[in-house]
Amino acid sequence: MWMSILNQLLQGVMVGGLYALFALGLAISSGILRFVNVAHGDLIVMVSYLFLSLVTGLGLHPLLAAVLLLPLCFGGAWLLQRVLLHRVVGQGVLPVILVTFGLSVIVQNGLQGVYGADTRKVAALGFESATWSLGGGVNIGALPLTIFVAAVLMIGGLDRFLYRTRRGAQLRAIADDVQAASLVGLPTQRLYGLAMGLVGLTVAVAASFMAVWTNFDPSAGPNRLLIAFEVVVLAGLGSLWGTLAGGILIGLAQTVGAQVDTAWQSLAGHLVFLAVFLVRPQGLFPKY
Amino acid sequence: MPEFGRCTLALDITADSTLRLRQVRVSYGEFRAVHGVDLDVAPGEIVSIIGANGAGKSSLLKAIVGQADRVEGQLHFGEVDLSRCGTPQIVADGIALVPEGRRLFPTLTVEENLAIGQAVGRRGEIGFDQVYGYFPILSERRRQQVRELSGGQQQMVAVGRALLTNPRLLLCDEISLGLAPLVVQALYEILPKVRDRGIGIVVVEQDISRSLAIADRFYCLLEGRVSLQGRPADHSRETVMTNYFGA
Amino acid sequence: MLFPPHARVWTGRLLLLTLVVSALVAPWTFGPVHLQLGTQMLCLLALAYLWNLLAGYANIMVIGQHALVGMGAYAFYGCSVLLEWPLLQSLLGSLVVGLLAGILMLALIFQLRDAYLAVGSWVVAETLMLACTKFDAFGAGSGMGLPLDLVKRLGRNPTDRAIAIYTLVALVTALIAVSVYLLMRSRIGLALGAMRDNEEGAASIGVNTVRARILCFLWAAPLTGLMGALIALQKLRISPASSFSMTDWTIYVLFIVVIGGLGSLEGPILGTLLFFVMREFLQDLGVWYLILLGALAIAVILYEPKGLWGMLRRVLPDDLLPLRHRPPQTKRKPITP
Numbered sequence: 024m025w026m027s028i029l030n031q032l033l034q035g036v037m038v039g040g041l042y043a044l045f046a047l048g049l050a051i052s053s054g055i056l057r058f059v060n061v062a063h064g065d066l067i068v069m070v071s072y073l074f075l076s077l078v079t080g081l082g083l084h085p086l087l088a089a090v091l092l093l094p095l096c097f098g099g100a101w102l103l104q105r106v107l108l109h110r111v112v113g114q115g116v117l118p119v120i121l122v123t124f125g126l127s128v129i130v131q132n133g134l135q136g137v138y139g140a141d142t143r144k145v146a147a148l149g150f151e152s153a154t155w156s157l158g159g160g161v162n163i164g165a166l167p168l169t170i171f172v173a174a175v176l177m178i179g180g181l182d183r184f185l186y187r188t189r190r191g192a193q194l195r196a197i198a199d200d201v202q203a204a205s206l207v208g209l210p211t212q213r214l215y216g217l218a219m220g221l222v223g224l225t226v227a228v229a230a231s232f233m234a235v236w237t238n239f240d241p242s243a244g245p246n247r248l249l250i251a252f253e254v255v256v257l258a259g260l261g262s263l264w265g266t267l268a269g270g271i272l273i274g275l276a277q278t279v280g281a282q283v284d285t286a287w288q289s290l291a292g293h294l295v296f297l298a299v300f301l302v303r304p305q306g307l308f309p310k311y
Numbered sequence: 312m313p314e315f316g317r318c319t320l321a322l323d324i325t326a327d328s329t330l331r332l333r334q335v336r337v338s339y340g341e342f343r344a345v346h347g348v349d350l351d352v353a354p355g356e357i358v359s360i361i362g363a364n365g366a367g368k369s370s371l372l373k374a375i376v377g378q379a380d381r382v383e384g385q386l387h388f389g390e391v392d393l394s395r396c397g398t399p400q401i402v403a404d405g406i407a408l409v410p411e412g413r414r415l416f417p418t419l420t421v422e423e424n425l426a427i428g429q430a431v432g433r434r435g436e437i438g439f440d441q442v443y444g445y446f447p448i449l450s451e452r453r454r455q456q457v458r459e460l461s462g463g464q465q466q467m468v469a470v471g472r473a474l475l476t477n478p479r480l481l482l483c484d485e486i487s488l489g490l491a492p493l494v495v496q497a498l499y500e501i502l503p504k505v506r507d508r509g510i511g512i513v514v515v516e517q518d519i520s521r522s523l524a525i526a527d528r529f530y531c532l533l534e535g536r537v538s539l540q541g542r543p544a545d546h547s548r549e550t551v552m553t554n555y556f557g558a
Numbered sequence: 559m560l561f562p563p564h565a566r567v568w569t570g571r572l573l574l575l576t577l578v579v580s581a582l583v584a585p586w587t588f589g590p591v592h593l594q595l596g597t598q599m600l601c602l603l604a605l606a607y608l609w610n611l612l613a614g615y616a617n618i619m620v621i622g623q624h625a626l627v628g629m630g631a632y633a634f635y636g637c638s639v640l641l642e643w644p645l646l647q648s649l650l651g652s653l654v655v656g657l658l659a660g661i662l663m664l665a666l667i668f669q670l671r672d673a674y675l676a677v678g679s680w681v682v683a684e685t686l687m688l689a690c691t692k693f694d695a696f697g698a699g700s701g702m703g704l705p706l707d708l709v710k711r712l713g714r715n716p717t718d719r720a721i722a723i724y725t726l727v728a729l730v731t732a733l734i735a736v737s738v739y740l741l742m743r744s745r746i747g748l749a750l751g752a753m754r755d756n757e758e759g760a761a762s763i764g765v766n767t768v769r770a771r772i773l774c775f776l777w778a779a780p781l782t783g784l785m786g787a788l789i790a791l792q793k794l795r796i797s798p799a800s801s802f803s804m805t806d807w808t809i810y811v812l813f814i815v816v817i818g819g820l821g822s823l824e825g826p827i828l829g830t831l832l833f834f835v836m837r838e839f840l841q842d843l844g845v846w847y848l849i850l851l852g853a854l855a856i857a858v859i860l861y862e863p864k865g866l867w868g869m870l871r872r873v874l875p876d877d878l879l880p881l882r883h884r885p886p887q888t889k890r891k892p893i894t895p
């Protein structure tokens with residue numbers, strides 16, 4: 024019995040990796056572009072559907088489809104920023120929330136119109152049910168482990184890009200003071216586009232994994248947004264590695280909740296978030 | 312805002328580096344800050360702009376680099392029409408602003424702040440070595456976040472950032488503000504060295520004596536208009552005061 | 559001029575008066591079906607005024623309003639069915655629960671700013687909803703219908719019930735609209751106006767911005783709960799899907815206010831009218847209806863941030879329901895000495 028509980032907890036930690044991936048895009052957009060994209064969860068779901076179409080509609084190998092999604096999502100997010108969001112980012116609070124909220128409604132209903140309301144999942148040639156034994160009765164799912172490793176790699180890569188490269192320093196500059204950046208000649212709009220492009224990359228990775236791991240339907244977006252939001256707030260403003268900690272916390276909370284009763288899974292996550300938030304509203308590892 | 316796509320930069324390094332402003336008016340919404348200013352800055356000269364708070368000095372500098380709300384009149388830097396260009400292009404063309412209040416990036420290190428200047432500017436003689444030569448203390452603190460530095464050191468970073476763009480024209484907006492006299496002295500000692508490289512410098516200050524002491528020529532702004540101009544030696548202190556405060 | 563500006567304002571005021579009067583005499587002039595439609599319109603209008611008070615005036619943009627509606631509905635059920643209280647006390651119960659839920663939400667999210675506050679309110683809403691749906695006494699996931707004897711208390715036949723519900727809702731809506739108007743004309747409204755223009759500036763000259771915003775929130779919360787109770791009465795059931803419906807009580811309301819005109823008293827009325835007109839003709843479009851609404855909202859925010867009312871306001875010299883604490887605007891010229 025203890026072994027089963029241990030395995031479950033391990034699973035909860037691995038799920039934290041997926042949640043960290045959800046949150047990474049939101050961390051970038053809220054940290055650098057200084058806005059919370061209410062449509063973030065819906066965009067993840069939309070890309071999951073795209074993944075579905077590529078695999079089942081075009082018959083592509085899931086890995087190929089996932090790789091294809093990377094430049095697609097980078098470009099799509101870049102376009103979204105340059106065409107729509109640049110008009111409202113930095114223009115005060117209300118317009119951004121309202122525009123992204125409108126976007127959320129459009130995406131949800133658009134997906135329902137195109138794909139129907141049934142729940143879907145993408146089969147990845149049996150990989151999703153493979154398990155590896157770590158010895159001593161401890162089993163770990165291949166997919167969850169891969170997701171966790173991917174999350175670590177992605178966070179590491181982004182961290183390296185932001186803190187060890189010139190472009191990254193420029194992104195951090197506009198996060199600090201976009202007006203000053205403009206004054207000294209930085210091309211702020213192009214840098215915003217780059218930041219959103221990075222968000223697109225994280226969404227591509229998160230969505231591909233999510234599509235294989237869980238069921239999803241057009242209305243699944245808000246749930247993902249709320250999880251991503253909770254993880255970002257738990258992590259603290261500006262912290263990338265903190266999203267991993269936050270994700271694990273929520274993942275574990277949900278696992279424990281599910282032990283009590285499967286219907287308590289989501290609620291447990293929210294309750295733990297609210298509890299931690301009350302005690303430490305600035306997050307676990309705030310940089311500012 | 313400038314109409315993009317119509318900005319043609321001077322790509323020739325021997326291009327004319329004279330700033331010419333004619334009948335420049337700067338407005339923010341319905342409020343007009345500058346009412347028609349004529350101004351020239353030649354390469355290798357230090358021009359001082361003095362005036363009380365709200366006289367329009369900062370607005371003028373912002374207009375030159377393309378950051379003002381609404382600008383009318385003619386602004387030319389050599390052959391380039393500045394009113395058609397955005398700030399990144401103007402900086403790439405060789406005009407750098409040291410903003411009022413320094414406006415550094417607090418969480419970035421000294422090195423990273425300086426590197427931003429290098430990234431947005433032109434290729435030229437001034438590199439990190441030259442800047443560290445002007446401000447040795449920055450070399451010691453290059454990996455520290457600028458928010459940990461003193462006011463004077465931060466001002467040095469701000470000037471260094473602008474210098475690393477290899478400007479042909481350097482605009483300094485109130486670099487002495489809030490700093491101790493000794494620190495300001497150190498900063499002002501750098502300016503003639505910069506001028507001797509052939510770079511034109513505009514120094515905007517509320518503090519009259521310091522800026523007139525190093526200026527080759529000066530303009531005095533009063534309520535958005537030029538009330539007095541010429542060489543510092545040619546005007547008495549009383550004349551300057553009268554035109555600074557208005558009759 | 560054929561239609562001088564002041565004539566336009568008074569025509570507008572006349573139209574508004576006509577609307578109000580027809581709303582008041584509706585129980586005598588319309589049958590139950592139309593009364594039901596009227597009830598729905600008034601419910602959304604009431605919620606629109608409350609959300610507008612928070613988002614448009616007090617600058618507290620919440621996306622969690624639907625939780626308060628749900629709490630009020632469930633509280634009403636609890637009081638009237640489980641505790642067997644009379645109707646009036648049950649409605650008061652939903653007021654109290656709305657206030658308590660509001661205090662809880664406020665305590666949790668007040669630390670947050672702007673968009674974080676908005677999504678934070680959504681988190682709290684989600685949590686409240688999930689918590690409420692665990693209780694079997696309230697029908698867990700599928701909800702409960704209101705028992706027949708409770709329903710009969712409103713009236714013996716459907717027509718009487720429709721009239722009773724409509725009258726209740728109309729009274730509460732009127733109360734909400736008038737209270738918002740009075741609140742905005744008071745010192746609190748002045749404080750909020752100053753705060754909207756410049757929060758730091760207002761705070762630095764002694765305007766108690768925090769208190770003004772809290773007061774608005776604590777005024778809106780119980781009334782939202784009350785609306786939830788009335789909605790439950792109208793739908794004759796409580797359930798997570800209908801009482802806590804984000805689409806009905808947050809999305810639609812948000813769109814009504816934004817498209818009609820955020821931060822004005824006339825905007826919600828315009829928005830509600832437009833919403834129902836659109837629903838009449840476009841209902842069959844299914845998902846496309848919501849897509850259209852979303853696109854319209856985005857277009858409004860980008861091109862006409864003050865909504866329909868903002869557009870109309872430009873051809874009028876004054877509001878229909880003047881709120882200003884200063885004389886009517888004169889045409890401004892650039893300040894040049």
